Amino acid sequence: MVGLKTIRFTGGNMDIKEPNGIRILCIEDEHFISELYARALRRAGYDVTTLVSGDDGLRAAQKDNYDIIMLDLMIPGMTGFEVLRELNKHQPKLKAKIIITTNLDQDETSKDEIEKMADGYLIKAEFTPRQLVTIIDDLVSGKNINESLIEPA
Amino acid sequence: MITYLQPLRESIWLKIILVTLFSLLSGVIAYVILTKYITVSPYVAACSSLAITFIVSVIISKRVADQAMASTNLLVRALIIGLDDSPEIEKPDAKDIIKPSREYLIKLAERAMDINVAIKSTNQAGLSKMHFYQAVADSIAVPIIVVSSKQIITYANNAAIKYLELSPEKIIGQYFYDACNLSFVGGSTLESWLESAKDGSNKQNEIWERVRLNLAEDKRKQFDLAAHYIKDSDKDIELTLAFFDRTLHYERDDHDLSFVSLAVHELRTPLTIMRGYIEVFEDELTESLNSEQTEFMHNMSASAQQLAAFVSSILNVARIEENALYLHLKEENIKKVLEEACKNMQLRARVHDKNIVVNIDDNLPTVGIDKVSIFEVMNNLIDNAIKYTHTKEDITVKTTLKDGMIETTVSDNGIGIASNVIGHVFDKFYRAHKSKNSIGGTGLGLYLSKAIIDAHGGTIWVKSKEDQGSTFGFTVPIYSDIASQIKDSQNKEIVRGAHGWIKNHTLYRG
Incomplete structure (x- = not known):
């Protein structure tokens, strides 16, 4: 068992930042999760749009107004996987970077395909919204992605 | 085989109606006899004729059901599942052969014709009854193996030889477990069943699902295994095994959402939400909390994280057991x-x-x-x-x-x-x-x-x-x-x- 790691209690100092103009599309059907993500990302200055279904998500993504798309795999209508495939097929030059945010573990059969099409894959339950924001901050600033972030310490 | 199936398909309702009519008729006759000739009170007569109706209907239904069961015997099942190698046909469930589709019946007819040809050719050669059955078995697409009480394979049909991917001499005459390396899901195995069969009845059938055959080079096949044995007077057992291949079907299950990965997904969703809200509290409540409350908050957060890690471990254990743990070396x-x-x-x-x-x-x-x-x-x-x-x-x-x-x-x-x-x-x-x-x-x-x-x-x-x-x-x-x-x-x-x-x-x- 991976040991219970001590979380340092930072306490009440998650600063509210000025809008940074970076647009994020969050496609997520679980209302509480999208609320938490949107809240944390907005406080960090991001411009967040949340959508629930795969079909709406695809339509919005095709307009290519976003910098980052956070895509859940198990969503109503088209699945996240289908959305990803569709975007990859018809809009290979999409500006947005697609990060899969899911609680589904990647299975070996679809792994290669997802690795080719997406820019990241994160298991939601393993990250708190704040940790997710840190990963996205690093992505945006071009800092070297710290591996310990993906394996939260 | 078509004639075997058709009566089931066409006349099951007819039979039900006949059974009902016949039992009703017997009730009416009983009532008439009781009131007219024996002259008991109408109340007693009604009760007794109802009882007679009931008994008659049970007896006749049992006979009809037995007939239906008999026509779904192992050979018929073998034939039906044997058609699995034709993927274009929509297959009925192995247990539900009452309503096969039209295409399925046509395919079945073709297979029956094949067998018919085999039967005719053996008749012309004037071979014994034994050879006749062998010819039938050889033309069936289902792998069939016969094992003696000493666990030596005495017969394997063509399909079995192909399925086990061994040469005939490495199967026939060999010790069963040398030729077939099988793993069973759960406690009941072929061996345990045979062990209990020693004292059991003289004839018995058993089916195991998701049995795995381990072949060379980590190759594996998955199938449902049907077994049938006959015990003769010397308590010798002759065991017949039929393999109904399900490799594609079960592998798809394993790779799609297996129960464990689905359960893990469902556990993780509320966990994600809990961890998220705990963090919101951590960030925004701290100033109003005393040190004990702060510690409670910390405990809650740490436990939620521990639970998330445990859920992931369960998934890894499942992967190990499905032999699906992959490394990126x-x-x-x-x-x-x-x-x-x-x-x-x-x-x-x-x-x-x-x-x-x-x-x-x-x-x-x-x-x-x-x-x-x-x-x-x-x-x-x-x-x-x-x-x-x-x-x-x-x-x-x-x-x-x-x-x-x-x-x-x-x-x-x-x-x-x-x-x-x-x-x-x-x-x-x-x-x-x-x-x-x-x-x-x-x-x-x-x-x-x-x-x-x-x-x-x-x-x-x-x-x-x-x-x-x-x-x-x-x-x-x-x-x-x-x-x-x-x-x-x-x-x-x-x-x-x-x-x-x-x-x-x-x-x-x-």
């Missing part, structure tokens, strides 16, 4: 990897007033490992060392070159492991220690570690003495020894972690 500097792993754990060790001493040889050759998995192994070993050491003594991590492998050991001077339980520490859910009630843990850590090291082609071991401490060690291969087996990954820019990956620099705009 890469060339790594072992010193760097271990120092990073120890750095992650050092903080935790400090909290428990312990220190990790790292002593790694310089100039070790590079290793071929999956870094994330080795992190997990190190976390487990160091975590155990911390948990089972109650003094302030150091935990030592050492790495050396040994017998052509790189060996890493984690030693503590803790409470150690008793000699009678030490053989079980790598078992699943085994928590040996008498202190297991006071020390948290799931009993999965060492089981997972062993699976990870095994998958690397290394070995994991433990040496321990009660009250003197334990040393866990594991070996991993040198990169140059396995370099040829490692497929060069095309995604070199991917940064992998235990819970996901990110392509580096993807958003960097200069």
